[in-house]
Amino acid sequence: MNGLDHTHDPALTSWVDSANGHRDFPIQNLPLGVFSAEGAGRRIGVAIGDFILDLTQAADLLDEEWREELALPVLNAWLARGNGDGRLLRHRLSELLSDPRYRDDVEPLLIGQSEATMHLPCLVGDYTDFYVGIHHATNVGKQFRPDQPLLPNYKYVPIGYHGRASSVRASGEPVIRPSGQRKPPEAEVPVFGPSRRLDYELELGVWIGRGNRLGEPVTVGEAGEHVAGYCLLNDWSARDLQAWEYQPLGPFLAKNFLTSISPWVVTAEALKPFRVPAMTRPEGDPQPLDYLRDSDPAPGLGLTVEALLSTAQMREAGQGAHRLSHGSAAAAMYWTVNQIVAHHTANGCNLQPGDLIGTGTLSTDSDTGLGSLLEISRGGKQPIELPTGETRSFLEDGDELILTARAEAEGAVPIGFGECRGLVVG
Amino acid sequence: MNGLDHTHDPALTSWVDSANGHRDFPIQNLPLGVFSAEGAGRRIGVAIGDFILDLTQAADLLDEEWREELALPVLNAWLARGNGDGRLLRHRLSELLSDPRYRDDVEPLLIGQSEATMHLPCLVGDYTDFYVGIHHATNVGKQFRPDQPLLPNYKYVPIGYHGRASSVRASGEPVIRPSGQRKPPEAEVPVFGPSRRLDYELELGVWIGRGNRLGEPVTVGEAGEHVAGYCLLNDWSARDLQAWEYQPLGPFLAKNFLTSISPWVVTAEALKPFRVPAMTRPEGDPQPLDYLRDSDPAPGLGLTVEALLSTAQMREAGQGAHRLSHGSAAAAMYWTVNQIVAHHTANGCNLQPGDLIGTGTLSTDSDTGLGSLLEISRGGKQPIELPTGETRSFLEDGDELILTARAEAEGAVPIGFGECRGLVVG
Structure with missing residues (x-):
């Protein structure tokens, strides 16, 4: 199949246990969304198993060039960067969530989906x-x-x-x-x-x-x-x-x-x-x-x-x-x-x-x-x-x-x- | 006619000479818009005769409560305040542009319409x-x-x-x-x-x-x-x-x-x-x-x-x-x-x-x-x-x-x- 890489590898698993075999959000998915939790404002996150990784909090682990767009309460500016950057972010998230070396740094940034409220991911222009x-x-x-x-x-x-x-x-x-x-x-x-x-x-x-x-x-x-x-x-x-x-x-x-x-x-x-x-x-x-x-x-x-x-x-x-x-x-x-x-x-x-x-x-x-x-x-x-x-x-x-x-x-x-x-x- | 006040008075004139008898923008009109000029960014202004009064620059002459909304590059937030505040702003602009006592303060804030570019007044949601x-x-x-x-x-x-x-x-x-x-x-x-x-x-x-x-x-x-x-x-x-x-x-x-x-x-x-x-x-x-x-x-x-x-x-x-x-x-x-x-x-x-x-x-x-x-x-x-x-x-x-x-x-x-x-x- 055209264009597949290691992020699609069916053998890939996550150190987030609930992701492995998850109906919707195994590590091969990594969808982006906007959530709020714990009384804080809207933030961009990625779904992994039963959790959300808060990308605002994870900014230090991501490319510095993306920081501004990923710190916003909607995905519009991030999506505007195009699918090339989308693929790079996916690669990095796949790495962070599969490689156990990152577990100690990343695990504290996970929020249970059951504790979060999901919002519109974008300000819909049209x-x-x-x-x-x-x-x-x-x-x-x-x-x-x-x-x-x-x-x-x-x-x-x-x-x-x-x-x-x-x-x-x-x-x-x-x-x-x-x-x-x-x-x-x-x-x-x-x-x-x-x-x-x-x-x-x-x-x-x-x-x-x-x-x-x-x-x-x-x-x-x-x-x-x-x-x-x-x-x-x-x-x-x-x-x-x-x-x-x-x-x-x-x-x-x-x-x-x-x-x-x-x-x-x-x-x-x-x-x-x-x-x-x-x-x-x-x-x-x-x-x-x-x-x-x-x-x-x-x-x-x-x-x-x-x-x-x-x-x-x-x-x-x-x-x-x-x-x-x-x-x-x-x-x-x-x-x-x-x-x-x-x-x-x-x-x-x-x-x-x-x-x-x-x-x-x-x-x-x-x-x-x-x-x-x-x-x-x-x-x-x-x-x-x-x-x-x-x-x-x-x-x-x-x-x-x-x-x-x-x-x-x-x-x-x-x-x-x-x-x-x-x-x-x- | 219901609801008319002194801002509609046909005898009212402006110290901006071109406003008096102006086809579109006499002092009885006072429409709001968004313009740019002189290499600066988009600002909110009001049309008076052949000129635009820059409301960002005039902020000190207006109600302090309005400052945030009038400093934006679109009118959405201002219009959201409702027609009550719209009438109050109209009253104040009518006063500033008719009473000669304000001329020395306000005249320097006028920009010729011919020197300005007009933009969409609002970010159109729908x-x-x-x-x-x-x-x-x-x-x-x-x-x-x-x-x-x-x-x-x-x-x-x-x-x-x-x-x-x-x-x-x-x-x-x-x-x-x-x-x-x-x-x-x-x-x-x-x-x-x-x-x-x-x-x-x-x-x-x-x-x-x-x-x-x-x-x-x-x-x-x-x-x-x-x-x-x-x-x-x-x-x-x-x-x-x-x-x-x-x-x-x-x-x-x-x-x-x-x-x-x-x-x-x-x-x-x-x-x-x-x-x-x-x-x-x-x-x-x-x-x-x-x-x-x-x-x-x-x-x-x-x-x-x-x-x-x-x-x-x-x-x-x-x-x-x-x-x-x-x-x-x-x-x-x-x-x-x-x-x-x-x-x-x-x-x-x-x-x-x-x-x-x-x-x-x-x-x-x-x-x-x-x-x-x-x-x-x-x-x-x-x-x-x-x-x-x-x-x-x-x-x-x-x-x-x-x-x-x-x-x-x-x-x-x-x-x-x-x-x-x-x-x-x-």
Whole structure:
């Protein structure tokens, strides 16, 4: 596999015992994030097993050139340095956390994740949401436009739109049920009130590292050097508000009340062993236009993504969360992340370090891989039954939705993303 | 007129001679902005006649409590203090610039506008664009959807969508013609290349002052206290890209390559003498839903807005710019700014100090008041003839587009916004 080094070595272990065999954060992962603990302010850290290494405190052990960026309470300036420095930091952290000679110096700088609060890793300048899940686009299109689920531009244009940056929040932020206008099909006029069709969308988020200047597009071949890492992203959606408001300028209040993300930036470097080929375009589909031709043989993300639901009744009964869906990201994505970045900047639009891009809902073509309740319940017409006997078409107050992602590949130590959680409150 | 005080007094004059009778910046205006000059960094200033008073240098003459916010290179923190402090600063500046006793202290702190570069007044966290110009929506709708120009939601929902914050720029930024996909009607497949239908859109921008917390809507009655001021806004648009990409999630690359604004924040306070009633809803139109009922008797903006075109040939011939359109903002807006703010936050979406909201294109129902070339040239079918004999359907390389706005009312000294300019380069 291209570009792997000793930091990816499956034989590598850490002197932090909980890291070895850790579901999410073995030493092969080393995701960056922003945390606070013990009454102190926000600091940059790296996840290792059940702990966080405080990089502000570890500054003396790191390259002096990085000190300024790593001392900030957000990762934007660090990510702006680009993936070359990202790799160097990864090498150094891998060394510090594997070589027992550093244990005495580093161990005092570890903080238990259970004692820390995670925050947004970056100040999000702009948040863009794409729509590259072709099965999702088809499933949703069927409900909004039964005669033409997939519009003629879909197979040429990586469709995207701008979302709200101010309401992006780290995992754990309560989901306040939004109010808005909805127009029941039988009603003559719309009514205003709390959404009755509150939904989640299972997506991946892409963190932009190095930016580009206004007027200077990033080519599909250069795109990888602008992608710093990934997270889980829940694009909470009020379907009733969306159906009434979305024409002609797209979703707005149906989406901008909250977007939740998992707080750790899983770097593109850590995901290298899990790259897979892009989705094979079905026979008869057009080839991408030249500016979208991706010559990378393995631009896809070999990740399994999952959505779980925990209702208040399930929690009271001591039951674990119920899996709503489970599927491969690469099997869902009609366009690659490289293509997304190239398209986004093809008109000269400037991306900035710390910008967040959502992939769009990652539904596979299987009934067990649908990334939203809108799809799972067929637009609310086929409620699902939960192990408690409860039914759900959309989310109820007290429901908690949990997203996870896991990367697995032969000859590699699996890594995870942590969780993206949100509890619906009335 | 409600809420006027001595700072609005038409008899008030300044010891800065050029302010008296100034087209844009008499002492009754006092807009805030961010400038740089003489090799120094960005500073906050107020426009007075042909000059800028440097508020960083004037700090000793202002309330000590404001010093920190006014020493920053952007206005966000100042605007966050709210309109109460905005009024107090206005009172003090009015005093300093009218009372000759202050002349000796203040005059050395004036910098000629011609020697200064203006910048974005705020770090724009989020930029939202609305669509409240009902005549524009109808005119554009006719071209995209001849059978149903105005969709059923338009008279209930103040339609808006999120735009790109990173590409908002101050007046004077060159307009680099964007490339993108377009699909000519007769073609089977789209092609990629420079836009052939580059257009402008004449809008007003709204600067948010005090923000609201996530989950806590701003009512229509409270909205005024969250609006700090106004600017001109040019929502540059590539019509050929837009037509092909906009379904189903709205405009994206057709718009996000650049948004230009006039750099001075004309405060809501300065515009008080020019408030007018909202547009009278045509007979038979629905009343706004309760959360959008605006009891303000004069929520409208008594502003005349104007678009001018200067081609390279016109400049070579020494000819002044040609007026493309000219009309009343209030006559264009189906929804008021109070309604825009209430709607935007009705679902709990949080606005932040320094957020920018565009009204949407302000076209009147007159042929002389159309706010875009798409409308003026009837979708490109009726090119206009310029005084040079040149014709235009859309913008050509070398064209400069200039927006202006002017407030006039009986018994008030007229004020202006300055200019929003952009020169198209290939």
